[in-house]
Amino acid sequence: MQLSPAHHDERLTAPRSWWGIAVLIGLACALMLLPLGTLPLLAGLVGGAGLAGLLVSSYGSARVRVVNGALAAGEARIPVTALGDPEVLDAEESRAWRTYKADTRAFMLMRSYVPTAVRVEVTDPADPTPYVYVSTREPEALRAAILAAKG
Numbered sequence: 001m002q003l004s005p006a007h008h009d010e011r012l013t014a015p016r017s018w019w020g021i022a023v024l025i026g027l028a029c030a031l032m033l034l035p036l037g038t039l040p041l042l043a044g045l046v047g048g049a050g051l052a053g054l055l056v057s058s059y060g061s062a063r064v065r066v067v068n069g070a071l072a073a074g075e076a077r078i079p080v081t082a083l084g085d086p087e088v089l090d091a092e093e094s095r096a097w098r099t100y101k102a103d104t105r106a107f108m109l110m111r112s113y114v115p116t117a118v119r120v121e122v123t124d125p126a127d128p129t130p131y132v133y134v135s136t137r138e139p140e141a142l143r144a145a146i147l148a149a150k151g
Contacts, residue, residue: 009065012061025051064142071146076109082127083122087118098110110135117133117139118133
C-alpha cells in the first residue's frame with residue numbers, strides 16, 4: 001500500500017539503553033531478595049524487570065501522525081487547518097524551545113531522547129495555545145506531511 005504524502009506515522013520509542021536499565025532494576029530487586037531463597041529471587045527479577053519495562057514502554061510509546069487532515073501527537077488531535085507553517089528545529093533549537101523559549105500555554109509532546117522537533121503555530125483565534133511542539137526523529141517528513149495535508 002502506497003501512503004499519500006499527507007500521511008506521516010511515527011512512534012517515539014524509548015532507546016534500547018532504557019530497556020537495559022529496566023533489566024538492571026529487575027536484577028537489583030532480585031539481589032535484595034537473595035537471602036530469602038531462589039523463588040523470591042526469581043520473582044524479584046521478573047517482577048522488577050517487568051514493572052520497569054512497563055514504565056519504559058508506556059512512556060516511550062508516544063505516537064505522532066498526520067492523517068485525515070489532522071496532526072495527532074500523543075493524545076492531542078489538531079486539524080491542520082488550524083495550524084500555520086511548520087518549522088523544523090535542529091537539536092540546538094529544539095533544546096531552546098524546550099527551555100528558555102518555551103511558552104507554558106503551548107502543547108508540547110517532548111521526548112528528551114529525541115533531539116529534533118517540529119514547531120507549528122496554532123492559527124485558530126479561539127484556541128489559546130500559541131504553538132505545538134512535537135519531538136520527532138523525522139522532522140522534514142513531518143513538516144512535508146503537514147504541508148501536504150493543508151493542501
